[in-house]
Each structure stands twice: as structure tokens, then as C-alpha cells.
Amino acid sequence: MIIETKCGKIIGREEDEFLIFTGIPYAVTRRFEKPEPYPPFMGYDASKKEEYACFQYGSFRTQKVGAEDFYSKEFYSGKTFTFEESPMRLDIIERKESDHDPVLIFVHGGGFETGTAGDLPYGESTEYARRGIILVNLSYRLNVFSLFESGNYGLQDILMGIRWVKENIASFGGDPEKIVLMGQSAGAMSIMDLLYTKKLEGLIRGAVTMSGGGMVPKIARPWTREESLPFWKRVMEKADAKDEEEFRKLPAGVIWNAWFETSRDPYDLHAVQPGIDGDVIPKIPQEAVKEGSYLDIPMIMGVTSQDFMPYLIYDMSYSWAKLHVKNNGSPVYGYFFDRELPGKRFKAFHGSDLWYMFGNMERSWRPFEKKDYDLKDQMINYVANFVKTLDPNGEGLPKWPSISSSNKGFRHFNGESEGLISPWKCRFKEYKSFLIDKGPM
Numbered sequence: 001m002i003i004e005t006k007c008g009k010i011i012g013r014e015e016d017e018f019l020i021f022t023g024i025p026y027a028v029t030r031r032f033e034k035p036e037p038y039p040p041f042m043g044y045d046a047s048k049k050e051e052y053a054c055f056q057y058g059s060f061r062t063q064k065v066g067a068e069d070f071y072s073k074e075f076y077s078g079k080t081f082t083f084e085e086s087p088m089r090l091d092i093i094e095r096k097e098s099d100h101d102p103v104l105i106f107v108h109g110g111g112f113e114t115g116t117a118g119d120l121p122y123g124e125s126t127e128y129a130r131r132g133i134i135l136v137n138l139s140y141r142l143n144v145f146s147l148f149e150s151g152n153y154g155l156q157d158i159l160m161g162i163r164w165v166k167e168n169i170a171s172f173g174g175d176p177e178k179i180v181l182m183g184q185s186a187g188a189m190s191i192m193d194l195l196y197t198k199k200l201e202g203l204i205r206g207a208v209t210m211s212g213g214g215m216v217p218k219i220a221r222p223w224t225r226e227e228s229l230p231f232w233k234r235v236m237e238k239a240d241a242k243d244e245e246e247f248r249k250l251p252a253g254v255i256w257n258a259w260f261e262t263s264r265d266p267y268d269l270h271a272v273q274p275g276i277d278g279d280v281i282p283k284i285p286q287e288a289v290k291e292g293s294y295l296d297i298p299m300i301m302g303v304t305s306q307d308f309m310p311y312l313i314y315d316m317s318y319s320w321a322k323l324h325v326k327n328n329g330s331p332v333y334g335y336f337f338d339r340e341l342p343g344k345r346f347k348a349f350h351g352s353d354l355w356y357m358f359g360n361m362e363r364s365w366r367p368f369e370k371k372d373y374d375l376k377d378q379m380i381n382y383v384a385n386f387v388k389t390l391d392p393n394g395e396g397l398p399k400w401p402s403i404s405s406s407n408k409g410f411r412h413f414n415g416e417s418e419g420l421i422s423p424w425k426c427r428f429k430e431y432k433s434f435l436i437d438k439g440p441m
Helices: 065-076 143-150 152-170 186-195 225-238 243-249 252-263 285-291 310-326 356-357 370-388 423-437
Strands: 001-003 007-009 013-015 018-025 041-044 052-054 082-084 091-097 103-108 134-138 174-184 205-209 298-306 332-337 410-413
Touching: 001 152, 052 143, 091 152, 103 152, 103 186, 103 370, 134 152, 143 152, 143 225, 143 252, 152 174, 152 186, 174 186, 174 370, 186 205, 225 243, 225 252, 252 410, 298 310, 298 410, 310 332, 310 423, 356 370, 370 410, 370 423
Parallel strands: 007 041, 052 082, 103 134, 103 174, 174 205, 205 298, 298 332, 332 410
Antiparallel strands: 001 007, 013 018, 018 091, 091 134
């Protein structure tokens, strides 16, 4: 299948009633510099199954422990990737008859350090295409190649990828006026960072955040560039570079290892997240919200009961929802994922809801049951409705009210409940999870 775009001809592959395009380049970069649009090409073969990702832990180290070991088996097992420093590519999955279909752009997670656009739970998922929605999965720069001196290069990559979709998706049968962003963990936090600037204004009309939506507390706020410089000086010293110019020219593995070892000695949350650069993130998020200088759009915000830093993740989402009610903002729909996955290893762990939001269950080692497939269909139908109408509710689905003065509950996704769960019960489950159940994080 050949698609004519503003960039040139793009070749995709046909699988049943779907069209899949893998690894379409949307930008070019130089080390520690802003991305630039990918130049027009005579033709690009996106029919191959080769998948691309930014250099990360698995690129330079083979020994995996703890959460890295768990998620490698859960999300990457059996997959191979081409790792590169500049992975600005995207995948598109659509139905053959796409005609003005709404668009869902997914930004993967991984703590701003790891992850790929092709992880098992969501890579090349056809569930949204079945429902008349074009799914786009984005790759972007990670870890030191994204975060160096708070340059926020990964966020700039994501922004350019969204702009590419806006300009070219009509050629694929998509509607550029109906784009919704979706992100999980660091992907969700990236979406929030971009909302603080209004740089997404006119590009998207809604967002879905999974385990990362809302606003981090001031104690964990991003560093400014000036605050980050002592850390980066230590990184350069670890790499035995006499100055920044020499550091920039070092092999990728040397740069990554120097950053990784410095960020763990001791571990500092500020060193592994985007920073306040005066542009992509112009100011402390709390200030942007207070001034009303963020982009107010309808949102779905979800958490899991065994989430990473559970109280923080839940309160970030719930506080954001309450803020919108107070300010008469756009609707915010909250969900609480509480299904104990079959397999007897952890329960509703951080990222477990990805299997249900994208439906690639046949790729998992877990013995999913009918209850799981039913829950998967319900959750995807809610999101599909939201992408189409900015309201998750629809025929055949239990009512899901937005957060309001009369409703403080999140939709309870556990495969049994058809209703809501109160903030008190959410916090109780998060508390129990944090102290007793404990997840891979």
C-alpha cells in the first residue's frame, strides 16, 4: 500500500483489514540540539517490521535487576529493536477504509529513561483501528540524550511528532482536527509538561493520561537549567571530559554510562525528568496553573491500585480534577484500575492497565480470562468514545460521570464493578499496596 504525503510516498503493509506503517521518520537531530523536520523523500518503505528506539539501559548493559528485569520480561520479551541516538520515528495503524477518522497519538512511558513505541502491550495494536480510529505510536529521545542541561529534547521531539501528524494524517484518511493525545507514566507526564505552555493549542483537542497525569508537588518540581548545571558538571567529570565540547563528542555509551551512574549516586528525581527551560516548560507548573496559562482540554486521568509512588500518582490526578471543577474547566474523567492480573506475580502494578487499554493480550505470557477480555473491551470502548466525542460515555456502557462538586469518584475498573470508587477507598487501596502488596517499582 502506497500513501502520498507532503513528505513523499510512504509504503505500508496490509494485515487483514488493517494498514500498518512502521518507523516513519518525522525529524532529524544532532546531539543535544532541537529536532528539525525530516526533509522530503522520494519514497520511504514503512512496510518492514523493524522497530526503532532510543539508546537506553538494555543498549549498554545486559544485567537487569528489580523493576528493569520485571518490565523487560513483561513488555519486551522476544522482541528486538534497532537502538539509535536519534529515534524520531512513528508507527501508524489504521483500517483500510479510513476516511476522516479521528486520531489517537500514544506517547510511551519508561521514566524518561527507557521504553519503545513497540512494547508488547500497545505496539501495533489494532483495537482502535477496529473502532474507526487511527493509532499513532511515537518514539523520541530519552535519558541523557533528552535531558542534557534541561534542554528537554525529548519533549521537543514529541511536539514535532504531533505537528507531523497534524500536517500529514489527512493523507492516511485521518482528521487533523480530531487528534487526542494519550500517554502512560513518563508519557503522561510529558503530555502534562506540554500542556503548561499551550504549545499544543490548535494541535490536539483532548488527552488521556495513565499513571502520570496532574501536577507534581513543588518538592518534586522540575529543576531550572541553572539548578541542573552542578549535576551535569558531575556527569562530565564522570565521563573524564575536560569540558562540554569534549563531552558532546564522546561515544554514546560513555555519555549514557556517565549520566546513569551519576544519577544513581545518589538517586535524584530532579536529574531524571525534564526541566524548566523557559520555553517548552516556561515556569514552575504551579505558577502556570495559577495564572491560567496552561491548555485547558477535556481529559481522562487514570491510576492503578499498585502504582508507582501510589499516593503521589493518585493525588496528582485527583487534585487536577478538583482544580478544573473549581475553575469551571473542561471535564476530567478519572479511573482507578484495580484488576489483579492472572499469573500470580504482582497485582494491578504500574503499567498493568496498558494490556487492557490496547488489547494485545495474545502477546502476553499471562493466562488472561474472559473477565479480562470483557474488561479490555469496556475500557477501549470508553477511550474510543472519548477520542471521537470527548466524552467516554456511549451505548452499552455503564455511566461514567466526570469529576464534579457532586461526584468525587473515579470509575472503578476491576472486572467486577460497574460503578465508582470514592477517594477514601482509592487512598486506602494505594496505602495497602504501598506497604503490603508492593509492586515492581
